[in-house]
Amino acid sequence: MTTPTPQSRRRRQVLSRERIIEAAVGLLDTAGTQALTVRALSDRLSTGSGAIYHHVGNMGELLQAATESVVATALSAFPAPQEPAPAPGAEDTGRDRIRAAALGLYDAVVEHPWLATQLAVQVTRSPWGAVTARVFESIGGRVRTLGIPRSEWFETTSTLVHYILGATSQNSQPFDVADDAAAPRTGAQRAEFLDSVSAAWKSLDAGDYPFLHDIADQMRRHDDREQFLTGIDLIIAGITATSRPSAR
Amino acid sequence: MTTPTPQSRRRRQVLSRERIIEAAVGLLDTAGTQALTVRALSDRLSTGSGAIYHHVGNMGELLQAATESVVATALSAFPAPQEPAPAPGAEDTGRDRIRAAALGLYDAVVEHPWLATQLAVQVTRSPWGAVTARVFESIGGRVRTLGIPRSEWFETTSTLVHYILGATSQNSQPFDVADDAAAPRTGAQRAEFLDSVSAAWKSLDAGDYPFLHDIADQMRRHDDREQFLTGIDLIIAGITATSRPSAR
DNA sequence: CACACCTATGGAGCGTTGCTCCAATTTTGG
DNA sequence: CCAAAATTGGAGCAACGCTCCATAGGTGTG
Numbered sequence: 388m389t390t391p392t393p394q395s396r397r398r399r400q401v402l403s404r405e406r407i408i409e410a411a412v413g414l415l416d417t418a419g420t421q422a423l424t425v426r427a428l429s430d431r432l433s434t435g436s437g438a439i440y441h442h443v444g445n446m447g448e449l450l451q452a453a454t455e456s457v458v459a460t461a462l463s464a465f466p467a468p469q470e471p472a473p474a475p476g477a478e479d480t481g482r483d484r485i486r487a488a489a490l491g492l493y494d495a496v497v498e499h500p501w502l503a504t505q506l507a508v509q510v511t512r513s514p515w516g517a518v519t520a521r522v523f524e525s526i527g528g529r530v531r532t533l534g535i536p537r538s539e540w541f542e543t544t545s546t547l548v549h550y551i552l553g554a555t556s557q558n559s560q561p562f563d564v565a566d567d568a569a570a571p572r573t574g575a576q577r578a579e580f581l582d583s584v585s586a587a588w589k590s591l592d593a594g595d596y597p598f599l600h601d602i603a604d605q606m607r608r609h610d611d612r613e614q615f616l617t618g619i620d621l622i623i624a625g626i627t628a629t630s631r632p633s634a635r
Numbered sequence: 636m637t638t639p640t641p642q643s644r645r646r647r648q649v650l651s652r653e654r655i656i657e658a659a660v661g662l663l664d665t666a667g668t669q670a671l672t673v674r675a676l677s678d679r680l681s682t683g684s685g686a687i688y689h690h691v692g693n694m695g696e697l698l699q700a701a702t703e704s705v706v707a708t709a710l711s712a713f714p715a716p717q718e719p720a721p722a723p724g725a726e727d728t729g730r731d732r733i734r735a736a737a738l739g740l741y742d743a744v745v746e747h748p749w750l751a752t753q754l755a756v757q758v759t760r761s762p763w764g765a766v767t768a769r770v771f772e773s774i775g776g777r778v779r780t781l782g783i784p785r786s787e788w789f790e791t792t793s794t795l796v797h798y799i800l801g802a803t804s805q806n807s808q809p810f811d812v813a814d815d816a817a818a819p820r821t822g823a824q825r826a827e828f829l830d831s832v833s834a835a836w837k838s839l840d841a842g843d844y845p846f847l848h849d850i851a852d853q854m855r856r857h858d859d860r861e862q863f864l865t866g867i868d869l870i871i872a873g874i875t876a877t878s879r880p881s882a883r
Numbered sequence: 884c885a886c887a888c889c890t891a892t893g894g895a896g897c898g899t900t901g902c903t904c905c906a907a908t909t910t911t912g913g
Numbered sequence: 914c915c916a917a918a919a920t921t922g923g924a925g926c927a928a929c930g931c932t933c934c935a936t937a938g939g940t941g942t943g
Contacts, residue, residue: 424899424900435921437920446900507758511804515835527846541854542857553801554794556804597772614793625868685891688930688931
């Protein structure tokens, strides 16, 4: 009777798919995508590669599972609204709900920089896979409360999801490229980065890139997060403007 | 005098960065991203790896160059409009110009399936790099003809570009995953694929995924290209609806 | 013409990766 | 209690990106 809690002792440190995914996310967070190798993983879990492949099967599958895990927790913070029929004048709350869910994803990308690339890659690899399904469901469930006709739900949600995925991809800080991972970007660093990009745009040939040349200043002053929301508002405005008011 | 054109003979088959990029694009088109290896490249060019690295320096750089090359030719088909001042009622032609440029990118992704992933990855790796600059310039130059105030140019273009990049990423056919590359997807295959996705959505738990469950039918009937344009129209409608008509 | 210089070339080879295979170990079921 | 099944850990293989270096080819100089 040296084991006070036999059930927790019996499987004290057994390897499981969840534990592997958890370790993978930790590895990705602290050192980036390049650091996620089978050897690093087996080292961190103090096991062999064979044991890992018994649970996971594939490296890409592990990346996919890690991505889905993070996306799921990021979106689960916003429970799906239950009333499909919107109250009159509930347009604003519907918009706010969409903004909240989109920001959940946005913040998850900020917190896990590797997520930006993975989100993009997963979506291209399996366009209607688990990740897309989760995002689609989360956004679509809120689009339903906007009061637009049912026939426009799909195209509306699709447009929003495409924008969200594209914007979160770009607005991530470069991180995997160099090896100086886990360096949190401060606001000053961000401003310096925008300055350099703006200067690069201005130094471009004015004949080939007249537009970039013109708006280099606007670009330097912009705030990523605020502009992300501006884009969402723009799309929602287009939705309500275009929609035939059948459900009015 | 066995050489009729000495200047073309002098550099008859010399290795150059352009020739390497060209071979890389060919390799990517016929066999996907996984097939682009230094050994395959040196085999196709009948040279060694050292010679290749003398011109290219990096594998990722080569992928970036190949991506930028394809994007450049896809967008160069649409010369930038020269008149920044829109004629009254020129809103529609401005919209059509944006649609044309966006479709150029869309079709390029269809023609080069590997471009979808690369577009996404390049944008996340260097968010304001050469690829983004090209797309931004191409779209922004047309946004300028919409007749909206200058202060909204950047956010408007940004929203459009994010949507375009996200949408082109997702609407690509899966291709790299399996090794059955170079298999052109027919309409029947596409319909079968959409059927399977729709069935998968319907078989999902109705409690966790009520929205997907509801619109599975709409999703099956949708046309990628048409909906891509619908999304662009939606955003442009939002732009013209939100914009303060200062330049009227 | 001969010599030296420099760029370009091709391939051997190193370190690392994803993954397979298998002997050993642990857990489970009768 | 023991046989069967599940799990584990690591050796080892093929393939990868990339570096290094001996050589070849072109160009300018005496």
